[in-house]
Amino acid sequence: MSEPLVFLNGQLIPASQASLKIYDAGVVLGATVTEMTRTFRHQPFRLEDHVARLFRSLKYVRLDIGMTPEQLVAASRELLANNTKLIAADDELGLIHFVTAGEYGSYVAVPGTPVRTGPTICMHTFPLPFALWAERVQSGAHVVTPSIRHVPPQCYDPKMKYRSRMHYFLADQEARLADPQALALLLDLDGNVTETSGANFLIVENGTIVSPTLRNTLPGISRATVIELAAKLGIPFVERDIQVHSVMNADEAFLSSTPYGLCPVTKINGVAIGDDRPGVVYRRLMSAWNELVGMDIAAQFTSRIDG
């Protein structure tokens, strides 16, 4: 068997056949919650935590998938076990979970067509595209604050991982005007720093890691790992409203996210942060993280940079 499988509504099907009806609520409404997990040395990292967060998101949007977290973890491991066989030893898998509000019968082309009831549940994998992030992991990312603001939690709460991401899409377009490699770092309606479209954002001030509060950001699993590793290393971690002035004057800044764990941020709005290079706290945390997973995470990325 040469093709990876996809879990779709309880069935395992070949990846090339995995698709959503055009009248699925995931297409029609973007009313979708999701997770992304990765493997390190072919083992999923904190899969249980990702699934637990998915269930919190499901509760918030009131969708019942008819599975327990334990069942979903088991199904996830099974899928990973199968699909891992198909990748190279030095590759890793990303694992996506997503759940939509299900098929939207009103849009069916021929009335009477049977419509599946209940949410649409999907799990699928992909080899992590290391090259995509290699330069940033090596030299640091550039974040730009666009004029587009983050959606506030009284509209929908970013503590859920969701796919109604139009603001991210627009924000990244603005950021790329300033630098094609830039990532949008969205401000909230009060001008506080929140997160990028794919990562939590953290700064270091006088040896302390400072994070935006969870009011307007995802409680990232990688961010939680940072908290845990920082505690182990004796590096203080605090939450606080952060503004651009503090980012510009931070000693370091970095992103935390599933694919790379941590990625240095060396510029904001064209201004160098610290000495414009990955910092010491970043290096200490990554070193501990590497130890945790038994491999050099950043090297996996930078090895893909063409010589």
Next chain:
Amino acid sequence: MSEPLVFLNGQLIPASQASLKIYDAGVVLGATVTEMTRTFRHQPFRLEDHVARLFRSLKYVRLDIGMTPEQLVAASRELLANNTKLIAADDELGLIHFVTAGEYGSYVAVPGTPVRTGPTICMHTFPLPFALWAERVQSGAHVVTPSIRHVPPQCYDPKMKYRSRMHYFLADQEARLADPQALALLLDLDGNVTETSGANFLIVENGTIVSPTLRNTLPGISRATVIELAAKLGIPFVERDIQVHSVMNADEAFLSSTPYGLCPVTKINGVAIGDDRPGVVYRRLMSAWNELVGMDIAAQFTSRIDG
């Protein structure tokens, strides 16, 4: 040929085969713009206006579909012509356009899989589900203001018709706690009335139709028809920030939207509006609308109510 067709990325395919890759940006990001048009007596209503608005949305999200508005109108008419043959004489078609940001190659299960570049463009039709709205059209809808607020235009602008609709999904869930038939009427961050998840909202005060401003609402094609018909009938139309107090004390209220043109609203938060029945301005507008399209629009709905 017994199956309706779907236009997908330049191809006409049978409806039953129309689907999106699970890594399409429409699924992954909800970064999708859309339109919905309907036919009256099997002729599309203001198709050119819908297509023009779609192009304004596309400009805002910076997607280029490689077709002119005229070409899209022509393709739309062709699709309608084909699919109309398959419906009963007393049925009508809804026509959906949607455009997503295209396939999201990073999530491909097998690297090297060919990924289509450019946006995903889809048109599809469905027989209007009159029964779904028949009761409301006959007796009036109940709108409920949820605690969830509308996304403000500095996040993404509601003048675009989009599918990152998580807030609508959550708002309707809250509204249905008060009444399973209720529709959420979202307030903006300042407490002004905006729109429902599927319609513009209008009130009548002393013979004048009052609309929320376009700051936080879609410039609806049906709403534009109301403006046009009101002008013809000598009924004043103004835009203004509206709060719940004014809705409760309005003489009438109604929704404007593609499927039904206008639908009376007879209750807000459990409180009767006017005399709790469809009002005289509603009736005058619908009468003019019926004349415009040569049929009794509401009757099409109410005829589907089981006796």
Next chain:
Amino acid sequence: MSEPLVFLNGQLIPASQASLKIYDAGVVLGATVTEMTRTFRHQPFRLEDHVARLFRSLKYVRLDIGMTPEQLVAASRELLANNTKLIAADDELGLIHFVTAGEYGSYVAVPGTPVRTGPTICMHTFPLPFALWAERVQSGAHVVTPSIRHVPPQCYDPKMKYRSRMHYFLADQEARLADPQALALLLDLDGNVTETSGANFLIVENGTIVSPTLRNTLPGISRATVIELAAKLGIPFVERDIQVHSVMNADEAFLSSTPYGLCPVTKINGVAIGDDRPGVVYRRLMSAWNELVGMDIAAQFTSRIDG
């Protein structure tokens, strides 16, 4: 019979006996809607309009007083007819209506005490205290913008006339720090001018009367009279968000309210408006108003200034 009567819950009782239980919701919650009407030459001014607004307020707070507007008008006229006999020819009556959410049984001192159900309904009169306003009517009021902001309509809507007026009470205390005779002119949360604790606020710019919008202000009956008289006199009237800069640079400003109709405002935050004296538009409007009611309204006030 030498004592005025008070209408309380359907009974006419001597004024000296009119009181509310300490467990009435009007005392416990301030959940009270109200109106104030006055007589000119012993005839009530726009009583029907005041009663109609009271019914709009009652609808907003969902209280049913078991009377029609017509019945309340009739009862009001009866009360006025009786109490007017007791005042001097050159005095006038103020007429208060108020409705509370009724008795709050949980606070009854002895369980089992019979508790009246339904709202508490009260009408009472008082001779207008002309002296209180005489100086301002003659020379102009001083308004001061306090740091306290007006309650926004998403908390409770100022289009209802209500008695949860803590913010007014605090705002007037602040204003009096600047000038013991000053009145607080509250700003809304965005810094727009709204109203004082007892009146609408209007300015004149280049011959046009400019009013704050009704978003954050009461649709005053006296304000409606201004609109009507201005139309008759050919003076334009517009609604717009107004900030302090515009008030300072206005040609004129005035308050509109039941007791005096219009009162000039000649200072804001210590800065003279126009030439620091009642202006020409004020005089034209008052002149028309005097004609409407067949008497010199301001003279009634200024005649009470001690020589």
Next chain:
Amino acid sequence: MSEPLVFLNGQLIPASQASLKIYDAGVVLGATVTEMTRTFRHQPFRLEDHVARLFRSLKYVRLDIGMTPEQLVAASRELLANNTKLIAADDELGLIHFVTAGEYGSYVAVPGTPVRTGPTICMHTFPLPFALWAERVQSGAHVVTPSIRHVPPQCYDPKMKYRSRMHYFLADQEARLADPQALALLLDLDGNVTETSGANFLIVENGTIVSPTLRNTLPGISRATVIELAAKLGIPFVERDIQVHSVMNADEAFLSSTPYGLCPVTKINGVAIGDDRPGVVYRRLMSAWNELVGMDIAAQFTSRIDG
């Protein structure tokens, strides 16, 4: 003597005669500050703390009652001592203090009527209506977030206990649309959870009690007791902005308020919190509270449920 007494402006009078003039500022403006204390086993709970908070409220609204806190405590104890004699052994008293801005002379029906100067000061008692809360204390309350928002502190500060409660009144009406037994849990203008109309709101996350900050909530005496008991029991207590997502995903939630100390909250917007039953932290706190006051508080409530 068979009737309880009421303290009104320095006099002790029979409860049945206690009332406010219809022109008292408490009726006219809702400009009233208040407290509610209860007895446990006929002894007032933290009366000194309630009186101290009343004095902080009085300072904020600039009213001087001409008594020291000590004098007010003494008078309160005297009133309680008298009125306690009249209740059954298994009943308890609620004690209300309230102070209004005093009589509003302008509204006096007959000019020249003597008007009391200074604030109106009142203390009165009532047997706690246990039945009213018994079901909620036993099985948990349902809180619903209405579209009405809490008044922000720049209008008037919720750290004062006041009676301009129109927003609470409106919010509870909205909440009861969803469930006649529901209590409104008001959000602030930013969508953060604040308090109900009668209680502080607390959640438990991973063994930590989390409270909204005091920015938009009353510093409750019962809440302070929770802080004290939690410290004794080794349960962490933190303040933080809380949104609905966190409440839905909390392990437990409860209300703290004078009548019942703590009441479990088992649902928000129709969604079960934790396992939909009173939780372990609730039980530990109530157990400590029972010990503190020498009785089973909840049992007093649930014993009144009809079998």
Next chain:
Amino acid sequence: MSEPLVFLNGQLIPASQASLKIYDAGVVLGATVTEMTRTFRHQPFRLEDHVARLFRSLKYVRLDIGMTPEQLVAASRELLANNTKLIAADDELGLIHFVTAGEYGSYVAVPGTPVRTGPTICMHTFPLPFALWAERVQSGAHVVTPSIRHVPPQCYDPKMKYRSRMHYFLADQEARLADPQALALLLDLDGNVTETSGANFLIVENGTIVSPTLRNTLPGISRATVIELAAKLGIPFVERDIQVHSVMNADEAFLSSTPYGLCPVTKINGVAIGDDRPGVVYRRLMSAWNELVGMDIAAQFTSRIDG
């Protein structure tokens, strides 16, 4: 005499000697109001209007310059008459007025140094630097919306022309990241379009000129000229809150400001407006403006572009 003069505190001095003490409030606080007028064919354009606006600004900041508007106009004309003699026939003068809060005595280096009391009043001229704007006038400007927001009128009101312009300075820096020639178009705190650091911003929709309201923008003299010329040409002009979506989809956009009258805007955030070229309404207005001043305004600019 070969050097232009400067009016400083009542004296005419050679330009090369015009300076402010380092302890002037204009340096220390930025508490400065200002105007800029230009000449057309060596005659000042609407000088009286500029001076009138300066006096409105002075009233707002409570500075008294001890001159009437008429005296200031006269002094301005005298200065212009003198300095115009020194420029070439095809040059024009800009005329700056500014008034600071005066010398700030606390910062005087040697106590006892005589400190001038009262505001600092200055008028000075400069030949208009046509080359600076020539490209934009010819081909259209690019505006970019930065993350920095405009200062709201409850902090200080943009209806005054002032020099506390830090936000403009920061906003332009952000805009230039996207394009070194871009101008910042600031959004207000609600995401509405306001103005650039030097001009009003207007769009054209279906033949109507649409302007942001004056809530957050300067009532420009050039903007007033647009209103006047549009009326003459039968082009409707309305004020309304405008968002970026409407700018992107406008038929035209332009800046209005003293140096150039109107300058086309052909791009916003990298997206072409209309057909990316100066539009028909722009040309009609400029044509009328040229007629008004008897010269080709734009040609004056574009003639300075190096061939």
Next chain:
Amino acid sequence: MSEPLVFLNGQLIPASQASLKIYDAGVVLGATVTEMTRTFRHQPFRLEDHVARLFRSLKYVRLDIGMTPEQLVAASRELLANNTKLIAADDELGLIHFVTAGEYGSYVAVPGTPVRTGPTICMHTFPLPFALWAERVQSGAHVVTPSIRHVPPQCYDPKMKYRSRMHYFLADQEARLADPQALALLLDLDGNVTETSGANFLIVENGTIVSPTLRNTLPGISRATVIELAAKLGIPFVERDIQVHSVMNADEAFLSSTPYGLCPVTKINGVAIGDDRPGVVYRRLMSAWNELVGMDIAAQFTSRIDG
């Protein structure tokens, strides 16, 4: 040599000759960052900290002064050394640093005039005007909350020390309406207490020093000294959003700022704080501060009060 020197763009010049061109950006835009340091016993207090903060401000506004912090400290010490010789033994110097965006060539009166490129850099000194603050230091300041709000950090960040201070100027004018000696204590847009135009503001509650957060306030060097001294004295220090209610009910309040270190605040909006006199925490902190600098700071002020 009898005149103090001023450092201006690398030159030391006599103070009487120190001035800015009228076309310097510091005059034209208020785009200026600044610092103020003082001496105690003729030694500068925390000069390095002030210079470090200046460099953070410079980074935020993207100005490069071509000197390192160390060089600027050295130049500052040199200037102080020189100018200190000219003052009396019991006098002290204030030292101002300010940097503007440089000369604004467009406004040059005669084109071709050489315009200095790069920022304008100035350092100057002045003998501290003790008398100005003596009464407040002795008896306590009165702070008043004006209607003008503090500029929010999404416009420009108060963590930079800047000179676009129009809002301070306006706010102080409002405060002085209430009391000519009052200082404006600005609220932010949410009604939280921030700072005065010249100082941080702190309160004491139950023995804990409570400070507004740094979101809307300058991270003052004197405030940092308070944190340090409080730690040494075992007095807890916390940051939190503070509202007026808490200030009115605080045990103490004080300002921290360079000239006086700490100044008691004994009134807010006319209401006494604590017992209306400098408090015990104030005295403990000042006592430690006196020890730190080897002199009685307050005495230096109060000795200048005329007997």
